[in-house]
Structures are given as C-alpha cells and as structure tokens.
Amino acid sequence: MEIIDKKMNCSICGKEIIVTVTSIGVTHQMIEGFVCEDCYRERLKELREKVEDEKFERIKEFMKSDKETLKREVETKEPTPEVQGQC
Missing domain, CATH: 1.20.5 (Single alpha-helices involved in coiled-coils or other helix-helix interfaces)
Structure with missing residues (x-):
C-alpha cells in the first residue's frame, strides 16, 4: 500500500489543497468532495x-x-x- 499526496481543488471554493490518500482503490476512481x-x-x-x-x-x-x-x-x-x- 502506497501513500500518495494528491493536489486537488476544494469542492466549495476551488482553493488548491493537498489530500493524502492510499493507492488502494483510488487509482481508477475520481476523488470528489474534499474541502479546504x-x-x-x-x-x-x-x-x-x-x-x-x-x-x-x-x-x-x-x-x-x-x-x-x-x-x-x-x-x-x-x-x-x-x-x-x-x-
């Protein structure tokens, strides 16, 4: 299992944030709903x-x-x- 820091945008204001995720189950999925x-x-x-x-x-x-x-x-x-x- 690999831990990955992904740059994403806040789903409310659009500000760039860094989200830490694991590589299991997210490599082929779009990650949504993260907020600053x-x-x-x-x-x-x-x-x-x-x-x-x-x-x-x-x-x-x-x-x-x-x-x-x-x-x-x-x-x-x-x-x-x-x-x-x-x-």
Missing part, C-alpha cells in the same frame, strides 16, 4: 447554528405544551374538601 479547512470550519459553524436553532425551537414548543398541560390539570382538578380538626 476554511470551508470545513465554515460549514461546521453553519451546522452548529442550525442545530442550536432547532434545539431552541423544540424546547420552546415543549415548554408551551407543558404549560398548556399544567393549565388543563389545574382547571380540571376539583377542589378537595378541607378536613376540620376534631377537639
């Missing part, structure tokens, strides 16, 4: 923000439904008679 570190970090940042936004929306919806559930429980709960102390 800057594009990788930017995409990772976007994905993190998207996940945080989705997480916030799910929590907000849960809190809203939980509030409605508690409100219904309070409205449907019948008052319990108070027990008077005996002398």
Whole structure:
C-alpha cells in the first residue's frame, strides 16, 4: 500500500489543497468532495447554528405544551374538601 499526496481543488471554493490518500482503490476512481479547512470550519459553524436553532425551537414548543398541560390539570382538578380538626 502506497501513500500518495494528491493536489486537488476544494469542492466549495476551488482553493488548491493537498489530500493524502492510499493507492488502494483510488487509482481508477475520481476523488470528489474534499474541502479546504476554511470551508470545513465554515460549514461546521453553519451546522452548529442550525442545530442550536432547532434545539431552541423544540424546547420552546415543549415548554408551551407543558404549560398548556399544567393549565388543563389545574382547571380540571376539583377542589378537595378541607378536613376540620376534631377537639
């Protein structure tokens, strides 16, 4: 197995990058989808923000439904008679 450094272009911005690959299974295939570190970090940042936004929306919806559930429980709960102390 031979390790090869290949010059390629970032699939997002086109910047030239060096990709280290092994000679097994890649000699007859076109290698695609490699990105430079800057594009990788930017995409990772976007994905993190998207996940945080989705997480916030799910929590907000849960809190809203939980509030409605508690409100219904309070409205449907019948008052319990108070027990008077005996002398």
